[in-house]
Amino acid sequence: MEKNNIEKEINFFNGKTNLQEDNKIILVTGGAGFIGSNFIRHLINKYPNFKVINFDKLTYSGNLNNLTTLEDNNNYVFVKGNVSDPKDVKTTFEQFNPDFVVHFAAESHVDKSIINPNIFLETNVLGTQIMLNYSREYKVQKFVQISTDEVYGSIQENCNVGEEGSLAPNNPYAASKASADLLLRVAYQTYGQRVNIVRACNNFGPYQFPEKFIPIIITNALQNKEIPVYGNGINVREWIHVEDHCRAIDTIMQDGKSGEIYNVGTGNKWRNIDLVEHILQKLDLKNDLISYVLDRQGHDIRYSVDSSKIRKQLNWEPQIDFETGLEQVISWYKNHLDWIEEINSGEYAAYFKEIYKPRMMDTD
């Protein structure tokens, strides 16, 4: 536990003694990352009586600058810790005794997983089991696993995969997420834990780390740098604004039937190359920034989920139309060049070189 959090924790606990019926303590893992930070903002803004603990190891993609607006909020506390370390997790459960756990913490980038799969197993698989163990011991009301549509593997043209689709991951990241989903199934079947699994399509929105495709397109374009498109650019991804995903997670956390899996999608699908050209057009830039590079190994051709279950059973619908969301995100990156600069000045620059230099050289 960081020393500078102690005073904050005392206030936090003082608040807990006066809890009203609808007061809940939510433990969010990975809350300093892209989706986790958006989810914490969503909870704090929507539920003034909720207390939110952000438990995060602060890896390269975890950034407390994503949450500066909440630093002085007494309903929010940050705890630095590792989901794969039982000591860190135990201390946090002992101190906060959460009602809900929403588990985002993960190594999240496919290209990294192809280079170094081990840390993906440690964080995404072992870390999930450790979080489940303590959730059981501390009688958590609901454990929500933030999974992904990547666990289904590549989906044939004209098909959408439903929750009953088979697990067919094609890269180490996806395999680690599919493995974690199986551990959730076991937690439900064997121990009777109350759990849900959320499988969303590709997210975009503010605070997304620039290793992912949409931020790479925007930030490279804004800096007049080449935009690397893997292979022939015809791979298809389905896109959701992160705030729509956060609303879905909130709905599932509160109303999802225990033991159920929910796909979260929009139907908004783009070929990668069409998406790059579309964003360049919005920025009034020419396509000559596009650089086709060596393909990702095991690159899934197409993702496409059937999300009718959450729409019919839980009454969730995406609210942010893609064009509006894209324009908002472009403006966000334009207005947060300092955020990008700080990331570029750290270890990310070395990573970018490691991933992209060999790709670009091979295409020379």
Ligand code: NAD
């Ligand atoms: P991210 O990389 O931006 O954030 C991950 C966060 O987890 C970071 O704050 C990091 O510090 C933290 N973390 C990593 N290892 C940890 C550990 N051992 N202990 C504690 N904290 C740790 O990722 P993201 O894009 O926000 O993804 C969040 C979750 O959503 C992941 O589980 C991912 O699989 C899932 N998901 C992402 C997408 C997407 O499009 N980005 C889509 C569907 C599902």
Ligand code: TDX
């Ligand atoms: O530089 C790039 N060039 C490129 O053509 C990058 C980074 C990606 N791509 C392609 C690969 C994919 O077809 O763009 C597409 C999207 O790539 P990513 O942003 O890396 O996302 P993806 O591999 O689809 O996985 C994402 O969605 C599912 C998230 O990273 C995962 O965390 C989530 O589970």
